[in-house]
Amino acid sequence: MALLWDESHFGQALRWLAILLLAVFALRRRSLTPWIFVAMVAGAELGFDAPHLAVSLRVFSDIFLRLIKAIVAPLIFATLVTGIAGHEDLKAVGRIGIKSLIYFEVITTLALVVGLAAINFTRAGEGLVLPAATAAMEVAPSAPPPTHWQDFLLHIFPENIAKSVAEGQILQVAVFAVFFAIALAGLSPSRRAPLLTLFEGLSEVMFRFTNIIMYLAPLGVGAAMAFTVGHMGLGSLVNLGKLLLTIYGALVAFGLFVLLPVALLFKVPVRRFLRAVAEPASIAFATSASEAALPRAMEAMEALGVPRRIVSFVIPAGYSFNLDGSTLYLAAASIFVAQAAGMHLSVGQQVVMMLSLMLTSKGVAGVPRATLVVLLATAATFHLPAEPIFILLGIDALADMARTTVNVVGNCLASVVVAQWEGEFGVEPVSETVLEGISD
Known part of the structure; x- marks a missing residue:
């Protein structure tokens, strides 16, 4: 009996051959970035060819994310304590904080303006046929109560540092570390030195830990991409393609017309910055979790020339x-x-809504799909129906990839801008452990 080789099998074979050639190219590079890219492409192909198998691979991406989450809290705590307590001039730390907050507010306001202009231009929501409200409510969570500024302000401060670490509350850990570091800096040099040495050693260990975990990044990234494509399917975005294109186009415009001019204004070495941010951005895109890219982003920016005390303050606060x-x-x-x-x-009315989002968006966690919670809260505040939000669940995974990538790149750029603003970019030697991790 003759064997038939149809076009689908031929195309599938060609795609896997191309992936194999990419893997051969990656073997010639020392960086993990090419391997992460190959894993993303292979994961997408596997999700398309064998969706049932691809969905079952999610456990590997979850393992990678768990290991990363185990790093984040001790890394931020140790680097912030050594960065602040080891600095003789605490006024400089306060100055960095004020400059960071000013920068954050200006850039996020511009992001709101770009998003608002894009959706009003494309009007992607007009003409969308909504499903029955009862059917949507069966599969979607109920809307949380509206977020008030008092709630957000209270949430910044930890009541139990162990609880904050366990729940992954990055900002609470950072706030505790700042107060701890200020108290430590107030001790005499003889009493401060042992603890400072301990935390300096801990930060080096956590960077080394990051280097080890990053060897698993291609596996975790590939599994995450395979799950996304296998779970959603490539044809699931037809009805919401216009909105997805609007979001991607707006994010690209934000990068070109906001982030790039800011980088040029503050004399950021753009090519070196893009090379440094490529790996953490790739991890963020595939996992849809800013937190997953945080350790590598901190290493990359320190290797680029941003002092550790600025990296350890600006990037966690930016989250x-x-x-x-x-x-x-x-x-x-x-x-x-x-x-x-x-x-x-x-x-x-749109301006009032944007002013509300300026507050509520500050509470978005660096984890997948957290923006839906804020969106539900905004809908409840302005009496918008919840059904269109449930429609967004269909494309949220792919939208989350792009917006998370911009989150990571934006925070990395913020650390470089603040360092340039302080006149401290590239003036301090970089840890050998950090350089080792980036060159691997």
Whole structure:
């Protein structure tokens, strides 16, 4: 009996051959970035060819994420304590904090403007046919109560540091570390030295730990991509393709017309920066979790020339105050919900909604799909229907990849900008452990 080789099998073979050639190319490079890219492509192909198998591979991405989460809290705590307590001038630390917050507020406001302009231009929500509310409610969570500024302010401060570490509350850990470091800096040099040495050693160990875990990055990234494609399918985005293109286009425009001019204004070495941020951005894109890229992002920026005390303050703080991609997405998605529901919002109403998002977006966690919680809270505040938000669940995974990547790149750029603003970019020697991890 003759063997038939149809076009689908031929195309599948060609795609896997191309992936194999990419893997051969990656073997010639010392960096992990090519391997992460190959894993992303292979994962997407596996999710398309064998979706049932691909969905079962999610456990490997979960293992990678768990190991990363185990690093984050001690890494931030140790680097912040050594960065602040080891610095003689505490006024400089306060100055860095003020400059960071000013930068965060300006950039996130511009992200809101870009997202608002994009969705009003494409009007992607108009004409969308909504499913029955009862059917949507069966598969989606109920809307949380509206977020008030008092709630967010209270949430910044930890009541139990062990609880904050266990729940992955990065900002609470950072706040505790700042107060701890200030108290440590107030001790006499003889009493401060042993603890300072301990935390310096801990930070070096955690960077070494990061280097080890990063060898698993291609496996975790590939499994995450395979699950996404296998679970959703490549044809699941037809009805919401216009919105997805709007979001991706707005994020690209934000990078070109906001982040790039900022980098040029502060004389950031753009090519070196892009090379340094490539690996953490790849991890963020595949896992849809800013937290997964945090350790590598901190290493990459320190290797680029940002002092550790600035890296350890700006990047963790940015995870709550400078999520540019998530902020832009929230602006676009909020107006999309109103358009899909047939509600006309005046310019004034849209501005009020954006002012609300300036607050609520600061509480977005660096984990997948956390923006949906904020979006539900915004809908409850402005009396928007919840059904269009449930529609967004269909494309949220792919939208999350792009916005998380912009979050990571934006926070990395913020650390370089603050370092340049302080006149400290490239003036301090870089740890050998950090350089070893980046060169692997």
